[in-house]
Amino acid sequence: MEFVVLGKYTAAGLGGFVQNPNDDRKAMIGAMMEKAGGKMHNLWLTRGEYDVVVVGEAPDFETVAAIKMMIMASGAIDEMVVLEAADFSAIGKKAAAMMAGGGAYKAPGA
Numbered sequence: 001m002e003f004v005v006l007g008k009y010t011a012a013g014l015g016g017f018v019q020n021p022n023d024d025r026k027a028m029i030g031a032m033m034e035k036a037g038g039k040m041h042n043l044w045l046t047r048g049e050y051d052v053v054v055v056g057e058a059p060d061f062e063t064v065a066a067i068k069m070m071i072m073a074s075g076a077i078d079e080m081v082v083l084e085a086a087d088f089s090a091i092g093k094k095a096a097a098m099m100a101g102g103g104a105y106k107a108p109g110a
Contacts, residue, residue: 002057002085006050013076
């Protein structure tokens with residue numbers, strides 16, 4: 001399963017960067033994900049609503065949820081959103097098959 005994580009650091013989490021600017025977070029997070037059976041493809045600090053973006057893969061959603069639980073329990077991250085990547089082609093084929101079988105969605109009152 002491929003996924004994207006959006007996170008917001010706490011003040012304490014950001015303070016850790018200031019106290020130890022040489023801390024290699026990319027290596028630490030990558031090693032944690034590999035230990036869980038996953039892989040980190042990218043890690044970015046970002047401007048905007050979220051402070052950090054991680055792109056990676058894991059064997060299943062439960063693995064990603066466990067990683068989220070561990071990170072949130074550390075107190076360094078205030079908010080963390082996990083977005084699971086999906087295959088547009090596979091979804092389109094599934095929707096077409098459902099519609100062909102008479103399963104078309106109808107809006108309320110239609």
